[in-house]
Amino acid sequence: MSQLDQLLTAQKTNQQSIIDVDEPVVKLVIFRLADQYFAFYGAVIKEVIPGDTKVYFLPAMPASVEGVMNIRGDIESVISLYELLQLSAVVNRATATASSILLGKTNAMHSGLRVDQLLDVVDVPTSQLQPPPPSLPEYLQPFVTSLLVFNGLPVTLLDLDAVFLNWLKGQSKAE
Amino acid sequence: MIKQLPLVMFHQDKHWFALEAAYVVGQGKAGLLDAETRVLDFSQLLNLAAQASLSSLSHHWLRLAGSQGRWLLGISAAAELIEMPVEQIHALPPLLQASREFKALQAVAWYQQQLVSLLDARVLLNLASPLLTLVAPDANQVESLPSPAN
Numbered sequence: 001m002s003q004l005d006q007l008l009t010a011q012k013t014n015q016q017s018i019i020d021v022d023e024p025v026v027k028l029v030i031f032r033l034a035d036q037y038f039a040f041y042g043a044v045i046k047e048v049i050p051g052d053t054k055v056y057f058l059p060a061m062p063a064s065v066e067g068v069m070n071i072r073g074d075i076e077s078v079i080s081l082y083e084l085l086q087l088s089a090v091v092n093r094a095t096a097t098a099s100s101i102l103l104g105k106t107n108a109m110h111s112g113l114r115v116d117q118l119l120d121v122v123d124v125p126t127s128q129l130q131p132p133p134p135s136l137p138e139y140l141q142p143f144v145t146s147l148l149v150f151n152g153l154p155v156t157l158l159d160l161d162a163v164f165l166n167w168l169k170g171q172s173k174a175e
Numbered sequence: 176m177i178k179q180l181p182l183v184m185f186h187q188d189k190h191w192f193a194l195e196a197a198y199v200v201g202q203g204k205a206g207l208l209d210a211e212t213r214v215l216d217f218s219q220l221l222n223l224a225a226q227a228s229l230s231s232l233s234h235h236w237l238r239l240a241g242s243q244g245r246w247l248l249g250i251s252a253a254a255e256l257i258e259m260p261v262e263q264i265h266a267l268p269p270l271l272q273a274s275r276e277f278k279a280l281q282a283v284a285w286y287q288q289q290l291v292s293l294l295d296a297r298v299l300l301n302l303a304s305p306l307l308t309l310v311a312p313d314a315n316q317v318e319s320l321p322s323p324a325n
Contacts, residue, residue: 056290059190060221060277068268068283068290075283077268111270164270171274 025123028157029102030150031115034087037155038115039148044104044160047071048118051099062171066114069101076103078112084167086139109164124148129157142166177261182284183237184291185254187217191291193259193284194237198296201238202254203247215303216249221277241300246307248299259284264293278302 001009027042055067055078066078078101081087098117104110129146136144143162148155181196205214216233233249242248264284267275279298284291 057190058271058280058283058290058292059188060275060280061271062274062276065271065274068271070285073262075265075268077271079270109269111268168270168273 024126026126026129027121028124028148028150028155029121030119030155031100031102032117032119033081033085033115036085036087037119037150037153038085039150039155039157040102040104040160041157042121044106045102046105046110047103048121049101049103049112051097051101051114053101055101064167064171069112071103076110076112078114079167080114081163081167084163084170086137104160104164106161106164108161111164119153120150122150124150132156179258179260180264182257182259182291182293183254184257184286185217185235185237185250185252187251188221191286191289192217192294193257193286193291194239194294194296194299196256198240199237199254200240203236203238205233205236205249212244213246213307214249215246215306218251219306220248220279220299220302239296239300241297242303246303248303257286259286259291 028039029042029045029048030037030039032038049069049071053069055069057067058065061067064080064083066080068075068077100115100118101112102115102118104113128148130148132141132144132147140156143159143166144156145159146157148157182193183196183199183202184191184193186192214233214236233251235250235253236247237250237254238244238247263286264282266272266282267280279294279296279302280292281295281298282293284293
């Protein structure tokens with residue numbers, strides 16, 4: 001192969017790489033809860049609030065409601081997903097230094113969601129999203145849309161609309 | 176245009192609560208009651224102190240419009256009348272509106288950097304009805320007829 005051939009081949013490979021980069025991507029907000037990793041679509045997470053933002057306890061609310069916070073004069077709820085995701089609390093979530101509050105908003109609902117650690121906000125090729133396996137635990141099936149591997153970590157992609165809906169269902173059952 | 180809302184605010188179990196002043200027709204001390212008047216402790220309604228004695232927690236009371244003198248809302252300390260700027264009053268976030276366990280909770284407000292839970296007195300009246308059959312007048316509290324403040 002001549003040097004010109006090699007050059008042209010290399011250019012073709014580079015072009016192929018560029019095409020690969022243009023592969024459809026989706027923005028994900030990846031976070032940790034307990035020792036597991038989850039993600040929401042970036043489109044439904046409007047803001048990340050520092051975890052040490054004061055959250056005011058509101059009496060007579062379900063245990064999964066941490067309280068409300070003041071966001072530039074507006075009131076926003078802060079909830080925990082531990083119960084919904086059947087996670088065991090291993091630390092004081094409200095005071096964990098790495099914690100954050102994701103402001104989630106869908107057409108039907110909005111709330112702050114306490115997470116133990118925000119890992120990253122990244123664009124991920126849609127080809128990396130794998131459908132959930134049939135063996136996925138039944139309680140997760142209503143709101144898990146995909147699985148992916150991020151930096152070697154298994155991440156479960158959640159549908160925020162379904163999360164809100166099932167969180168509310170869970171509170172109704174608890175009454 | 177309403178700029179301020181008169182509220183009767185009280186402190187109970189480490190939290191601030193308030194009722195629209197239009198629905199509160201009097202307040203007084205729990206020791207000054209006639210034998211027929213029943214005091215329903217607010218904590219009982221809130222279900223924060225279900226195991227506590229109903230009357231022992233109530234040092235003061237509020238008389239709500241619509242209670243027809245049948246009962247008083249027992250609270251732990253004297254209430255105060257405030258004027259709440261309307262811009263400090265917020266509807267409950269939708270998730271809390273849908274999941275609240277205390278249906279009288281109607282809104283929240285910021286007052287002197289404290290969170291205040293705003294209650295619907297009409298719902299309180301409804302919540303009280305089934306509990307009133309369980310609350311007998313407390314003979315230890317009977318002294319004389321109340322003289323509503325304000």
